C-alpha cells in the first residue's frame with residue numbers, strides 16, 4: 001500500500017476506538033481518513049479484552065455509550081458486515097450490600113434510557129442459575145439481552161467496513177511526532193514518513209499520554225494490568241452460562257468458545273499500575289497468584305468451578321484516567337487535535353458509540369449520541385471529575 005503523504009484526518013491507534021472512529025468518519029464522508037497503527041490491529045488493550053457486552057453503568061454517559069453500541073453488536077452483520085462473535089447469555093450484576101439503593105437508582109436510570117434491564121431477587125436468580133450462590137444479596141440487576149463478543153472479530157469487522165468506505169489503514173507504522181504550528185495541527189511524523197493533515201485523533205489507548213506528549217499536552221493516563229483466567233466449564237453448567245459481574249467477591253465471568261469459562265478480577269494488586277515505559281515490555285503471561293485468587297473468587301460465586309481445570313490466561317494493559325472515565329473531545333489549545341483515550345476498562349463495549357461520537361465531533365463540533373463535555377480533558381484541572389449521581393462505592 002502506498003504511504004499517504006496527505007490526509008484530511010489521521011487516527012493514531014488501531015484498537016476498537018481507532019477503527020470505530022475510522023468507520024464512522026468514512027460513513028459520514030468526512031474526507032480522506034488514514035489510520036496509523038504501529039504494530040497490528042487489536043494489538044493493545046482491545047486484543048486482550050474480556051469482551052463483556054452489557055449496559056449496566058452507574059452514570060448516564062457510559063450507559064448511553066453501551067446502549068448505543070449494543071445495537072451494533074447485536075446486528076453486526078446488517079450494520080457493519082460480518083460476524084463480531086456476539087453471544088447472548090443474559091447478564092447479572094451483583095452489587096455490594098452498601099450499594100443496594102444505588103443499584104436500584106441506576107437500574108431506574110437505565111430503564112429511562114430505554115435499556116432492557118430490571119431488578120431480580122436472589123431467589124429469581126437462583127431459579128435462573130442454580131449453579132450460583134445467592135444467599136449474600138437480596139436483589140441484583142439483570143439484562144436479558146447482554147452477553148459477550150469477540151474483540152478481534154469486532155475490530156477486524158469495523159476495520160474492513162472502514163476500508164470499504166475508503167479509509168486507508170496502515171499497520172506497522174508508528175507515529176513519532178505531531179507537528180504543530182500557529183496553534184494548529186500540521187501533520188504527523190512516522191516510522192515510514194510524514195503525513196500532512198489538519199486533524200489528528202489520539203486513539204492510542206494506554207499509550208494515550210505518550211502520544212499526547214508529542215503535541216506538548218500532559219495527560220494523566222495510568223496504565224494498569226488486568227488478567228483473564230480461562231478454565232474448562234464444568235458439565236453441571238448450562239451452555240452458555242450467564243455472564244456476570246460480582247462486586248461482592250470482586251470477580252466477573254462469561255462463557256468462552258470451546259466449552260470454556262473466562263474469569264477476571266479487579267481491585268488492588270489485580271490492577272497493578274505500571275510505568276508507561278513498560279507498556280511494550282510487561283509480561284503477558286498470567287501471574288499464578290492472581291490466577292489462584294481468581295479461582296477462589298469464582299468458586300465463592302460458582303462452587304462447582306472448584307472442579308474446573310485452568311487451561312490458559314493472559315495479562316493485558318489498559319489506560320485509566322483519574323476518575324475512571326474516558327478522555328474525549330478536542331485537546332485544549334491545539335486546533336485539530338482530538339483525544340479519544342483513557343477508556344478505563346470500558347472501551348470495548350462502548351467502542352462503536354464512542355467512534356460515532358468522535359466522528360460527529362470532528363465534523364460537526366457536537367454529537368447526537370450524548371453530551372461529552374463532562375468527559376473533557378480539562379475537567380481535572382477545573383476540579384470537576386465526572387461521576388454519576390449514584391456512583392458505586
Ligand SMILES: Cc1cc2nc3c(=O)[nH]c(=O)nc-3n(C[C@H](O)[C@H](O)[C@H](O)COP(=O)(O)OP(=O)(O)OC[C@H]3O[C@@H](n4cnc5c(N)ncnc54)[C@H](O)[C@@H]3O)c2cc1C
Nearest residue numbers: 013015017038044045046049050051052175205316347349
Ligand atoms: C484484560 C482486559 C480485559 C478487558 N475486558 C473488557 C470488557 O470485558 N469489556 C470492555 O468493554 N472493556 C474491557 N477492557 C477494556 C477495553 O479492552 C479497552 O478499554 C479498549 O480495548 C481500549 O481500546 P483503545 O482502542 O482505546 O486502545 P487499544 O486497544 O490499546 O489500542 C491502542 C492502539 O494504539 C497503538 N499505538 C500506540 N501508540 C502508537 C503510536 N505512537 N503510533 C501508532 N499506533 C500506536 C497501539 O499499538 C494499540 O494497538 C479490558 C481490558 C483488558 C486489558
